[in-house]
Amino acid sequence: MRHLRIPVTRIEGHGLITVHLGEDGRVREARFHVTEVRGFERFCVGRTIWEMPALTARICGICPVSHLLCSAKAGDAVLAVRIPRPAEKLRRLMNLGQIVQSHALSFFHLSSPDLLLGWDADPKVRNILGVAAFDRKLALDGIRLRAFGQEIIEILGGKRIHPAWAVPGGVNQPLTEEGRDRIAAKLPEAMRIAQDALAYYESRMGSWAEEIEHFGNFPSLFMALVAPDGSWEHYGGFLRVVDAERRIVADGLDPARYPEYIGEAVEPWSYLKFPYYKPYGYPEGMYRVGPLARLNCCERFGTKLADEALSRFRALAPGKAVTASFHYHYARLIEILGALEKIGELLSDPEILSTRVRAEAGINELEGVGVHEAPRGTLIHHYGVDETGVIRRVNLIVSTGHNNLAMNRTVAQIAEHWLSGREITEGLLNRLEGGIRAYDPCLSCSVHAVGRMPLRVVLVGPEGEILAERTRGA
Amino acid sequence: MILVIGLGHPLRRDDGVGLWIAQNLEEREGVKVLGAQELTPELIPQLAAADLVIFVDARHGAGPVRWERVKPGPTPPLTHTLPPQGLLSWTARLFGSAPEAWLVTVPARDFSLGEGFSPRTRLAAEALLRRLRAYLGGEE
Numbered sequence: 001m002r003h004l005r006i007p008v009t010r011i012e013g014h015g016l017i018t019v020h021l022g023e024d025g026r027v028r029e030a031r032f033h034v035t036e037v038r039g040f041e042r043f044c045v046g047r048t049i050w051e052m053p054a055l056t057a058r059i060c061g062i063c064p065v066s067h068l069l070c071s072a073k074a075g076d077a078v079l080a081v082r083i084p085r086p087a088e089k090l091r092r093l094m095n096l097g098q099i100v101q102s103h104a105l106s107f108f109h110l111s112s113p114d115l116l117l118g119w120d121a122d123p124k125v126r127n128i129l130g131v132a133a134f135d136r137k138l139a140l141d142g143i144r145l146r147a148f149g150q151e152i153i154e155i156l157g158g159k160r161i162h163p164a165w166a167v168p169g170g171v172n173q174p175l176t177e178e179g180r181d182r183i184a185a186k187l188p189e190a191m192r193i194a195q196d197a198l199a200y201y202e203s204r205m206g207s208w209a210e211e212i213e214h215f216g217n218f219p220s221l222f223m224a225l226v227a228p229d230g231s232w233e234h235y236g237g238f239l240r241v242v243d244a245e246r247r248i249v250a251d252g253l254d255p256a257r258y259p260e261y262i263g264e265a266v267e268p269w270s271y272l273k274f275p276y277y278k279p280y281g282y283p284e285g286m287y288r289v290g291p292l293a294r295l296n297c298c299e300r301f302g303t304k305l306a307d308e309a310l311s312r313f314r315a316l317a318p319g320k321a322v323t324a325s326f327h328y329h330y331a332r333l334i335e336i337l338g339a340l341e342k343i344g345e346l347l348s349d350p351e352i353l354s355t356r357v358r359a360e361a362g363i364n365e366l367e368g369v370g371v372h373e374a375p376r377g378t379l380i381h382h383y384g385v386d387e388t389g390v391i392r393r394v395n396l397i398v399s400t401g402h403n404n405l406a407m408n409r410t411v412a413q414i415a416e417h418w419l420s421g422r423e424i425t426e427g428l429l430n431r432l433e434g435g436i437r438a439y440d441p442c443l444s445c446s447v448h449a450v451g452r453m454p455l456r457v458v459l460v461g462p463e464g465e466i467l468a469e470r471t472r473g474a
Numbered sequence: 475m476i477l478v479i480g481l482g483h484p485l486r487r488d489d490g491v492g493l494w495i496a497q498n499l500e501e502r503e504g505v506k507v508l509g510a511q512e513l514t515p516e517l518i519p520q521l522a523a524a525d526l527v528i529f530v531d532a533r534h535g536a537g538p539v540r541w542e543r544v545k546p547g548p549t550p551p552l553t554h555t556l557p558p559q560g561l562l563s564w565t566a567r568l569f570g571s572a573p574e575a576w577l578v579t580v581p582a583r584d585f586s587l588g589e590g591f592s593p594r595t596r597l598a599a600e601a602l603l604r605r606l607r608a609y610l611g612g613e614e
Contacts, residue, residue: 143518147519
């Protein structure tokens, strides 16, 4: 058996793909390895519940807000409080800002080079630099849209990276009128950018038909939070699981009881666990989370423009779930648009300026689970504490972990379609990376990564000998 | 408009000196002050709107506070973090021109985990803060 080792770049952190060939030269198996480890779950033990939002926000510099909010929700559960309504609205506002900035980073900075310049383009130009040379407006739009999302975070939290703003019981400072007006003033431009990007994607879809067909296009389950009325949700509500036919497999699942329906398998070749839907077993219980799953699970978005876009998205697979992981990009753009609409709604709610933003309480439960939708998918923080609020046990399940089985399936599908003979073409490498990138995995989050994978390709023979090695820059 | 960007990590002792400058330097008419852990692409439009940019960062080693003129360098990939030269070159590429820019570095030697500066960095930072206040206040 031969192995092709392919480092993955332009994702949050670095991974490695090995393609395992049989003696007949055909793809037998492909694996997306996560080879880095940090161990936040261990070193948070011994800290207090009050420190957890700020501590776990350090898991990732890209999505600290997701961990901050989820951790605060787990803290709410330990305090056994319902936070004030304005505090929930403010947390929602920050999470929507996070969705906008993270999705903008994924689409404009990381993925647009592939989409705009093609997977076979020279790697020297197939980056955002090449995009800027080709389409200056698109590059600037990406910068401005991401800056808008980050500004929301900064206005609410006092800073854009690692704001220690959400706390168990609520948030530690309200939104000022001046802050609200600053966000509102920039909303129209953000809306224009989101609509332009969506129109661009929809107009270009036909040119990506082959990639859409083979970038992780397979039946699976999908899981996401939905509101009690079935509409799109990112902060509260219940978990729903649908299948590839968009039939509801499970609904109204209490997120706090996730161990009853989510199992976590371990493979010796990856530090990233393999969550699965327990009733279906491992690995048949493979499910996807994130933008694609959220759109497949919800019945409507709940805002005008996003719902119009959602109906066009649904038309890709009438009556069924959209199963092509390539369309994570499409779902991401629709979510940006809908998130901006929801930001507009929140800004016009007078309660958003209320100063009643925190419930005070002591330790009332010895266990707490926080679940919400991070940009990349469902995020779970589960803490066990002692009577004084000192952490005794931590379990984190992040979106990249939920998608682990699907990402492995995706690289296998891409290798099966584009690998021909023993030649590792630039086009194959780029598509393998692109297939993974569609999920926008965050390895910093998933294993809390340190260090970087070397950028190399290694061809290993049947006896494990290295047949060829290839290196390229980050 | 003069834009001051203080860089650093608040939990890496002397590394946080640029951030400390940004936190302690007052904004005034025509002067905007930002603190950041890294130079990210979102700063590009703000650079484009500035006439003069002053980056303040820690510099490993001894010696005085250094002022160095920086100009647009090679245009690096637009990722999460950019050097001052890269940020300037992206500004020039996307907006047609880049502002005059200076990189001010403060000597630093303790980059261990924690808060607070080593004595030499503390003295240098306080002196730089006084000088920037005087300069930005029009006294120099």
